[in-house]
Amino acid sequence: MSESLTAAEIASQADCWLRAADIAAAAAGRLPQRGERVAVVGCGTSWFMAQSYAALREQAGHGVTDAFAASEFPFGRTYDSVLAITRSGTTTEVLRAGTRLRSAGVPVVAITADPHTPVQEAADQLVVLDFADERSVVQTRFATTALALLRVHLGEDLTAAVADARTAVTADLPGALPAAEQTTFLGTGWTYGLAQEAALKMREAAGAWTESYPAMEYRHGPVSITGPGRTVWAFGALPPGLADDVAAVGGTLEARQDLDPLADLVRAQRLAVAVAERKGLDPDRPRNLTRSVVLG
Numbered sequence: 001m002s003e004s005l006t007a008a009e010i011a012s013q014a015d016c017w018l019r020a021a022d023i024a025a026a027a028a029g030r031l032p033q034r035g036e037r038v039a040v041v042g043c044g045t046s047w048f049m050a051q052s053y054a055a056l057r058e059q060a061g062h063g064v065t066d067a068f069a070a071s072e073f074p075f076g077r078t079y080d081s082v083l084a085i086t087r088s089g090t091t092t093e094v095l096r097a098g099t100r101l102r103s104a105g106v107p108v109v110a111i112t113a114d115p116h117t118p119v120q121e122a123a124d125q126l127v128v129l130d131f132a133d134e135r136s137v138v139q140t141r142f143a144t145t146a147l148a149l150l151r152v153h154l155g156e157d158l159t160a161a162v163a164d165a166r167t168a169v170t171a172d173l174p175g176a177l178p179a180a181e182q183t184t185f186l187g188t189g190w191t192y193g194l195a196q197e198a199a200l201k202m203r204e205a206a207g208a209w210t211e212s213y214p215a216m217e218y219r220h221g222p223v224s225i226t227g228p229g230r231t232v233w234a235f236g237a238l239p240p241g242l243a244d245d246v247a248a249v250g251g252t253l254e255a256r257q258d259l260d261p262l263a264d265l266v267r268a269q270r271l272a273v274a275v276a277e278r279k280g281l282d283p284d285r286p287r288n289l290t291r292s293v294v295l296g
């Protein structure tokens with residue numbers, strides 16, 4: 001089988017993160033400033049990246065940062081600025097939120113792959129990551145590149161993450177993994193957004209049954225569905241006792257704490273493609289999904 005577009009885009013992420021690091025200084029004036037009260041919005045994958053960034057920004061002490069699905073923006077709250085993430089620049093909920101915020105005088109910046117779209121009207125300023133744009137319906141490299149840019153903007157050095165991403169694209173996928181009958185993805189802090197994104201990727205590309213939770217929530221119900229043939233995949237730090245909890249019910253624990261969590265997401269993306277192909281599905285043609293959702 002020839003390599004899918006999605007697989008090729010997944011493999012190119014480390015290079016895109018390096019390019020993001022190169023443009024971070026030039027974009028810095030448009031991205032949230034230290035001390036600002038900021039909201040970050042997006043839909044689907046972009047919303048999950050917004051959640052990861054919000055957690056990282058708060059953790060870095062840069063200021064209050066809330067993330068919302070664009071359709072759920074709490075217009076009664078006051079923010080110094082709003083950051084929108086949208087690969088396509090056409091997603092209706094993002095455009096509606098941006099337009100309404102702008103008309104209320106709230107500065108809106110959008111990170112997008114395509115500036116020649118309606119997002120140019122819905123935002124005051126754009127940060128364009130056209131080099132990370134994708135031909136696939138399912139998002140992979142645009143989203144991780146946006147998060148990589150934001151991590152550099154927070155002062156992180158991504159050298160190790162880039163090296164880990166290169167490892168993640170060549171490493172064998174865990175052969176011991178069952179056919180991914182069901183996978184529960186866990187994360188904490190910024191990695192919870194990654195867990196949600198991994199679960200979405202498996203659903204979108206492979207039509208797989210997946211769930212995602214904050215890691216410590218695992219014991220509060222999700223453990224009930226773990227068992228033989230089912231996998232728990234933890235991003236970042238493992239909660240104490242998790243390995244024992246998963247083993248006790250016969251599940252398989254997948255955790256690569258040696259990798260930067262964003263690079264571990266690359267492995268999860270690859271798993272989604274592998275599961276799709278194992279099921280005879282084309283990861284480039286996800287069921288019932290379009291590249292962006294534009295409402296009438």
Ligand SMILES: O=P(O)(O)OC[C@H]1O[C@](O)(CO)[C@@H](O)[C@@H]1O
Nearest residue numbers: 044045046086087088091138139
């Ligand atoms: O970032 P955009 O272009 O606004 O698109 C968001 C879309 O991307 C997706 O993640 C597609 O993979 C969908 O969940 C969502 O509809």
